[in-house]
C-alpha cells in the first residue's frame with residue numbers, strides 16, 4: 001500500500017509557500033543575507049517546532065520568513081518546494097503566499113511575487129507541474145491593510161487565481177473581510193478562506209455566505225453541525241484538509257481520531273494537503289502515509305481523494321481533463337475500480 005501511495009498522482013490545494021521553508025534553506029538564506037537566527041543550528045530549529053495550537057505555530061512561522069529578502073530567495077524557496085512535488089508525484093499545485101508577512105518588514109510586494117511566480121513557470125516548463133497562485137490576507141491585521149494589499153496586487157492580477165484568508169482564526173471571523181473579498185471578486189479573482197480549523201462551524205457558513213468562497217481551507221470543524229455537513233455534501237463544497245497539520249496544532253489528538261475518511265464516505269469533497277510541510281512533518285506523501293497508518297483507507301478512497309482535488313482545482317477544462325486522465329490511467333494500472 002505504501003508504494004501505491006507514493007506513486008498515486010496527487011494535486012495539492014493548500015500549501016503556504018512560507019511554510020515550506022526547511023531549516024536547511026533557512027540557514028542558507030540567513031547566511032546569504034547576513035541575518036542572525038534565534039537558533040544555533042538546524043537541529044535546534046527543528047527542536048523548536050513543537051506547537052500546542054495555531055498561534056504558537058504562527059509566531060515561529062512568521063519569524064522564519066524573516067530570512068526571505070530578495071527575489072532570488074523567493075525563487076529558491078518555491079523551487080525547493082516544487083522539487084518535493086516532483087518527488088511525491090504532485091501533478092498540479094495551488095499555493096498560497098502571505099504578502100503582508102513581507103511588506104510588513106519592508107520587502108516589496110513585487111519582490112515576493114516575482115520570485116515565486118518565476119519558479120512556478122519554470123516548474124511548469126522543466127518539471128511538468130502545473131500551478132496556480134493565491135494571495136492570502138492575514139486576518140489578524142486590519143481590513144484597511146487587506147485593501148492596501150489588494151491595491152498592491154493590481155499590477156499582478158494575471159498571475160493570481162484568487163485570494164485567501166489565513167493566520168489567527170479565533171477573534172477574526174470572516175465578516176471582517178466581506179468588503180475586501182467583494183472587491184477581489186469584482187476584479188475577477190476567486191476566493192477561498194481558512195475556516196473551521198480552530199474556529200467554530202459558523203465560520204464555515206460565514207465564509208460561504210459572506211465571502212462566497214469556492215473552497216474552504218481546513219473546514220474539519222464542520223462535524224459540530226450535522227446540517228452543515230449535509231450542506232457541504234450536497235453542494236460538493238471542497239474542503240482542503242491537512243492531516244499532519246491538524247495533529248501538530250492539536251486540532252485532533254491522534255490521527256486515528258481524524259474525520260477525513262468519515263467525511264469522504266458521507267460524500268464531501270475532502271482533499272489531502274500539506275499546509276506548512278517544513279513545520280508539520282512532511283509533504284504530500286507523508287500526509288497520505290500518515291493517514292494510511294492510522295486509518296487504513298482503501299485504494300478506492302485514496303484515489304477518490306485525488307479525484308476530489310482535481311474536481312476542486314482552479315483550472316480550465318482541458319487541464320482538468322488531462323489530470324483526470326492521468327489518475328484514470330494510474331487506477332487502471334493498479335486495479336482500482
Ligand code: HPA
Pocket residue numbers: 016019054061166167168169194197245275276
Ligand atoms: N492556519 C492559519 N494560518 C496559517 C496556517 C494555518 O494552518 N498556515 C500558515 N498560515
Ligand code: ZN
Pocket residue numbers: 014016166194217275
Ligand atoms: Zn493553511
